[in-house]
Amino acid sequence: MAFSLVAKQAVKKLKEIACIQLLEPIMKIDINIPSEHIGSVIGDLNRRRGQVIEQNNEPQRAVLKAQAPLAEMFGYIGCLRALTAGRGQFTMSFSHYEAVPKMLVTNIIGDKK
Template identity: 40%
Template sequence: MTGGIMTTRKTVVDRSGKFDYTLKKQGGGPGQYARVIGQLEACDELFIFENRVVGGAIPSKFISACEQGFRDAANSGILAGYPVIGVKVILESGDYHPVDSNDYAFRFAANQAFYQALETSDPVIIEPVMLLTVEVPSKFIGVVQSDLLSLRAVLTGLEYVDNSVILVSQVPLAQMFGYATRLRSLCSGGGQFSMSFSHYQPVPKAVEQKLIAGASK
């Protein structure tokens, strides 16, 4: 099997989402206060943070804590724990308290604000899809093709070469673990394959629901 880009499932957003989150804790000891306002939207890079705060609504010394809070949330994800990629966070405004505001408060507020915005931005789990080439003796084409379809593969090419057949397909990486053993069993040891990374695509809704349900247990 040739090497490919070994990637994992991720989360992306379909549309922009707004956030306005306030952390306000007061008790017998020191309080915690921070407010962050802004939005997130899809972008072509893994993660972008843009600071648009003006007028000292959030003191500059707390901006880096806000960015870290957003990054923490993006790395943790919201759907089954898969990290969020391709997202731009725009911090537009906020509020602070001269005594109760600190780095921790703004980092926590930003973290929760990210999740708040994701609730309205239609997050979707995407998965890596591999370009798979399988070569088997022609007498095994039926059983191998049926097996590929059971793995959610999309067949894109078929070529006969002497007594062998080459099948080309796109198949989710999650379905490929243990495929070498599987193919040997199907072809009595007479098959071989190679694969490389092709692209990402949204997982089917039924699969997504199972992933979320499994992560919540």
Template identity: 40%
Template structure:
């Protein structure tokens, strides 16, 4: 609905309807349901969501500042830092849209000595200024 993306996690309840032998058909009910859905969407102000990834970066201490700075520049929220042997582990939540090309950036900033893993964690509302850009691009 927003920029052509699918809707998730919504509930609709039909409270009234009528059947007539002459003009009621499956197609007529589908058309009525679609029209009601479109009208309901206009009234509920849907929000654009984006996948948020749980990211763990294992890096030598020397590159900690660069790694944290880069994650922050990707709209990441650093949630923790730990020690693992001689390496440091940085945990963060980062929007998936900002993780494209991260492997090359990480290799470059750490001279190939850091590694990372990433897995889906949850969906979160896209900041309004970014949502506006996405809608404008989709036309």
């Protein structure tokens, strides 16, 4: 028990000194949807901390290229299908790692300063 307490204090002190960052995987997302649903899909991506990188509008369809954290993308297919009446499709692949926003880090590790 004493060792556990000392180890926690040492890690906390090391975190302050070393400026440790928590990283999360960012996914590249290609979304193919009917044009009339662009607004609701972009709004949902924003809610998921996503960023639209490129938007190509065709007569009846729209193709969005975006990036979003993997943690926010679980269950996305069901949400996309609900937003587009079952006509939306997407593909997702790993892009890179990014630092987790500080507000979320405190929620993840439970560190209250």
